[in-house]
Amino acid sequence: MKKTLFFIIGLLGVALAAVPPAAGQLLTAEELFAGARDHDGEVVEFEGEAIRAVLPRGDHAWVNLYDGTGAIGVWVPLEATVEVRYAGTYKVRGDRVRVRGVFRRACPEHQGALDIHADTLAVVAAGGPVEESLDAGKVFALAVLLGVLSCLLIYNLLNRKRAPR
Amino acid sequence: MILRPQALDLRIIAHFLGKIVVLFGLTMTLPMAVAFAFGEQVPVFDFAVGLLAAVSAGLALIGAARLPPKTDMQWVHGMVVVAAAWVACMFLGAVPMVLSGHWGSYLDACFEAMSGLATTGLVLVQDLDHLSYAVNFWRHLLMFLGGQGVIVVALSLLFRNSPGAFHLYVGEAREEKILPNVIETARFIWLVSLVYFVLGTALLSACGRFAAGLPWADALFHGVCIFMAGFDTGGFTPQSQNVIFYQSSAFELATVVVMVWGAINFNLHYAIWTGRRAELGRDIEVRTFAATATLATVLVSLGLAHSRAYSGAWGLVRRGIYQVLSAHTGTGFQSIYAPEFLASWGPLANVGLIVAMALGVCACSTTGGIKLLRVGIIAKALREDVKRFLAPDSALVTTRLRHMRDVFLDDRMVRSAAVIMLMYMLLYLAGAVAGCFFGYDFLGALFESTSAAGNVGLSCGLTAPLMPAGLKIVYIVQMWLGRLEFVAAFVMIGFLWSFLRGK
Numbered sequence: 148m149k150k151t152l153f154f155i156i157g158l159l160g161v162a163l164a165a166v167p168p169a170a171g172q173l174l175t176a177e178e179l180f181a182g183a184r185d186h187d188g189e190v191v192e193f194e195g196e197a198i199r200a201v202l203p204r205g206d207h208a209w210v211n212l213y214d215g216t217g218a219i220g221v222w223v224p225l226e227a228t229v230e231v232r233y234a235g236t237y238k239v240r241g242d243r244v245r246v247r248g249v250f251r252r253a254c255p256e257h258q259g260a261l262d263i264h265a266d267t268l269a270v271v272a273a274g275g276p277v278e279e280s281l282d283a284g285k286v287f288a289l290a291v292l293l294g295v296l297s298c299l300l301i302y303n304l305l306n307r308k309r310a311p312r
Numbered sequence: 313m314i315l316r317p318q319a320l321d322l323r324i325i326a327h328f329l330g331k332i333v334v335l336f337g338l339t340m341t342l343p344m345a346v347a348f349a350f351g352e353q354v355p356v357f358d359f360a361v362g363l364l365a366a367v368s369a370g371l372a373l374i375g376a377a378r379l380p381p382k383t384d385m386q387w388v389h390g391m392v393v394v395a396a397a398w399v400a401c402m403f404l405g406a407v408p409m410v411l412s413g414h415w416g417s418y419l420d421a422c423f424e425a426m427s428g429l430a431t432t433g434l435v436l437v438q439d440l441d442h443l444s445y446a447v448n449f450w451r452h453l454l455m456f457l458g459g460q461g462v463i464v465v466a467l468s469l470l471f472r473n474s475p476g477a478f479h480l481y482v483g484e485a486r487e488e489k490i491l492p493n494v495i496e497t498a499r500f501i502w503l504v505s506l507v508y509f510v511l512g513t514a515l516l517s518a519c520g521r522f523a524a525g526l527p528w529a530d531a532l533f534h535g536v537c538i539f540m541a542g543f544d545t546g547g548f549t550p551q552s553q554n555v556i557f558y559q560s561s562a563f564e565l566a567t568v569v570v571m572v573w574g575a576i577n578f579n580l581h582y583a584i585w586t587g588r589r590a591e592l593g594r595d596i597e598v599r600t601f602a603a604t605a606t607l608a609t610v611l612v613s614l615g616l617a618h619s620r621a622y623s624g625a626w627g628l629v630r631r632g633i634y635q636v637l638s639a640h641t642g643t644g645f646q647s648i649y650a651p652e653f654l655a656s657w658g659p660l661a662n663v664g665l666i667v668a669m670a671l672g673v674c675a676c677s678t679t680g681g682i683k684l685l686r687v688g689i690i691a692k693a694l695r696e697d698v699k700r701f702l703a704p705d706s707a708l709v710t711t712r713l714r715h716m717r718d719v720f721l722d723d724r725m726v727r728s729a730a731v732i733m734l735m736y737m738l739l740y741l742a743g744a745v746a747g748c749f750f751g752y753d754f755l756g757a758l759f760e761s762t763s764a765a766g767n768v769g770l771s772c773g774l775t776a777p778l779m780p781a782g783l784k785i786v787y788i789v790q791m792w793l794g795r796l797e798f799v800a801a802f803v804m805i806g807f808l809w810s811f812l813r814g815k
Contacts (some may be wrong), residue, residue, distance in 0.1 A: 174674045180651040199551060202525035202559055209525075211551075217649070218553045230629055237352065237444040258561065259627025261649055280393040284359045285411065292364035297373040305379055305559065 187252040197234045197241040221246050223265045233274030243272035299312030323377040324389045330373030332397045337366025347446035355446035362408035368380030394463055395804035401462055402426045405454055412436050412447045416777045419781045426670025426788045428454030430795035433644035433769020435546025436777050440552040448550045450536040459678035460505055464498045504581050512539040518563045523562035542570035544678040547644025547769035554646040567645055568637055575641035575673035579716050596713045599673045600688040608636045615661025640668040642679040644769025653772040655754055669768040680738045680767025680794050686729035693726040713769035735798050746786040765790040
């Protein structure tokens, strides 16, 4: 019985050791900020919305990704960014992008920046234009305030006429 | 015996407050123009509501006052108008912000409006990266208006030169006139600022386009916003990552130029404009700035070396020294993420930053904090005391300092500097105690409190939409008191007290 138990434990140990290195843990920006020292140098996966614009730098580019808990700069080969069509602004929902790469708490290549050097980038959900929608309450408030302002203007003009010079 | 204010006192205050509020409301036409330029429709309605609310409130005050023509202000009126104007502008400036839906509550929007006006830079905005151009511009415009001074804006446009105008000017924490009359001084401040606005925006836009890689329209918009936040030592940025977003050392260097230039006394700007450039090297504030910036840099560098935050010298310069300058000038631009301060920097580096934030830079500038003129005066007084003990009893020991002109140090000057310094220390400490009361660690609470009261805007992560409402109110009061340097705010509180309890 004991021999069987040792055999199973040994088999499990060999199996665990044979598992390839972590394919990259999917982490949020908040988790990366909070555990920056622990994750320093690790291969991680990060997913977020591309923000404002892809910022090209020679054969590489910066893509700032926002995941709802925070935004992180991702350093990525320029050719990988061709997939990114939309970057998030007021009128645009940016492409949701997943990257895999090495996380650095203080990147020596970028003078101490907290960043991810990604080797893969994939758009997991396409973005697109966002329609503005006007709340009817705002139009009503505007109409009421216009009325109030008109009354006040008339009152002040009458006051000025009555005032002694 | 405390005298209860007369009806005329209230009418004077209401009249001048009303005028300032109307003018403040009219400034909302600028973000409306931005909304038109970028084809945004909903923000136009948000600002129209804000504008009409502000102008109506102002006209209601003027109408209720019915002030006889040529009635002028006394000191008390000037001080109360200034303190109340800042509160009124906060409440009204928050209207278009809360309507945008990017702030969790009206209190959060008021926090951000006061943070903008007081050129602090702490933020509670949510999903900033999707905020409209118009509202984003408004956040930065608030910094520009507040940094130049809400009252300076009003003096430039609305008031004739009178003793009352001087009372208003002094109430906004500006004791030094540049030109013989305050209206000309206010207009000079605006002239300087507008010239630098053009130059600074051009520099930042060029860096945004060529170094950061932004499209032209965004580069120009960001150039305008970052200039307003940098020159007025505010620290708001259009993106949630602060200046990290640009991922460019050239852009960061341009912000250093702008924020250091904005931290200089407007009197020194006048001296430079009139060809007296030697004043820069002789002035007590500039010399003290060189000494205190060196001290803070040494502290932060030692702290960063001890905590092994960065492996190379460039990391230390780009992250460490940048943050020292940002803290010392009271700007609050961040080249590192907020949680990194406490998680990676270590206590000594944070203490160095807190010292830099607490001190501030020049009087009669857009910075907050104690101000280096006061620090310099107290340091000189200390040296004079030591010299007096070392000298023979019969010796007459005097100390001269250079601030635009040679001045002999006297006890009144030292007392005044020491009182304000003590008030700031108490304010920093009070905010830290409040932070501890709400459950935060002392170092983080002191960091954030100093940042709020010194109108800096660096955050170690404590300021967030989910922080307790009580702490938000504490920081709003700290920002207000810190920007007005206490006097006007205390006079207003005293005025309200005498109204309730006076005879």
